[in-house]
Amino acid sequence: MKTLLPKEALAALTFARLRALNGVMETGSFSAAARRMDVSQATISQQVRNLEHALNAELFKRVANDMVPTKLCQDIYKTSREIEDAGERIAKTLSQHSTLEQGELRVGLGNPLPGMALIAAFQDHFPNVNVNIEMGSWGKIVQAVTEGRVDVAVLPEVPDQPRFKRRKIQSQSVVVIVHPEHPLAAQTEVSCRDLMRERLIMRTAGSSTQRVVDEAFQKAGLSPRASIVLDTRDGVLDAVAHRLGVGFMWNKGASRQDGFIQIPCREMHLERSDYVFTLRATKGTLPEVFFAFDRRGL
Known part of the structure; x- marks a missing residue:
């Protein structure tokens, strides 16, 4: 048997040929390897024959309907599998880079x-990513995440449910807001009872703000009327x-x-947490990067 020089052996070991070898090793036949790799059976058999010819060595023996690897084939496979795995990691890295350069x-x-x-800090690091923003009430945005209209969202008090993956980013509380010349403007604190005398501006159902306001008045035993x-x-x-109004x-x-x-x-002083969150089933580089992004640490 002719002994190959190192350069000749490297020239023979193309990535396509090694993938074909791996496929036959792992499935046991040319046809099964072709189906897994989504190519024709002729392509797989040709790649293996070309490799055998280039190496001047037999890699598989046909036994009944199976392709049985030789000892040399088994030895090569130990490394060829690592090479294919490394190639897949490189492809994933390139895909992620392309996504972070041109993604949406x-x-x-x-x-x-x-x-x-958070978006501003994210775009400072990934300026070519196109960010589309949907704004709305708490309920509307939770629905947008659930229905897949958005990849990731930022909201207060995201439900701690198995379907959501969430990360706390800050805490805040609901406050009363008045015009600078309003009589309450000089107060350092007000109560729900104080507000019962005012024309109240409320939010529609589905608002996280309104949920806190309703809860506070209910606990105080009061039933305000929205102006x-x-x-x-x-x-x-x-x-x-x-x-x-107020x-x-x-x-x-x-x-x-x-x-x-x-x-x-x-009655509204209790701080509530804001979260960045997404569905656990959401896949993709950009949602994962944004979810983990910490603008303070970058």
Whole structure:
């Protein structure tokens, strides 16, 4: 048998040939290997024959309907399997790099903050990623995640359910907001009972803010009547700025600070956690990277 020089052996061991060898080793036949690799049987048999010819050695013996590997084939396989695994890792790395360079991420937000700050920091590191943002009430964004309309979202008080993967990013509480010239503006704290005398601006059902407000009044044994009901946080801010009444918001929920003053409410002081979250079944590099992204540590 002719002894191959190292360079000749390396030239013979192409990636395609080694993958064919691995496929036949692991499935036991040309046809099964072809089905697994989604190529024709002729392609697999040709790759193996070319490898045998280049190495001047027999790699498989046909016994009945099976391809039985020779001792040399078994020895080569130990390393050829490692080579294919390494190739798959390289392909995954290249795919991840391409995704982080040119990918698209869909993010759901209830309040602008802290989600916008997280997105801004994320795009500083991955400037070519296109981020599409859907904003809405707490219920709408949870539904968007559940239905797959967004890949990942940022909301307060995400349910601790098996279907969700969540990570806490900050804590905040609901506060009362009033116009700077409102009589309550000078107060350092108010109670739900104090608010019963005011024209109250409420949020629609499905709002995390409104859930906290309703809970606080219920615990105080009070039944307030809404003067205005709005479906967005910005609508509440504008209504307060135009002196239409007293509203409520998360104390870290917006970067805008004009037109209103925040006042702690005695029954709403308990801080609630904000989370970045996604469905556990969600796959993809970008959702995984955004989920784990910490803007403070990068």
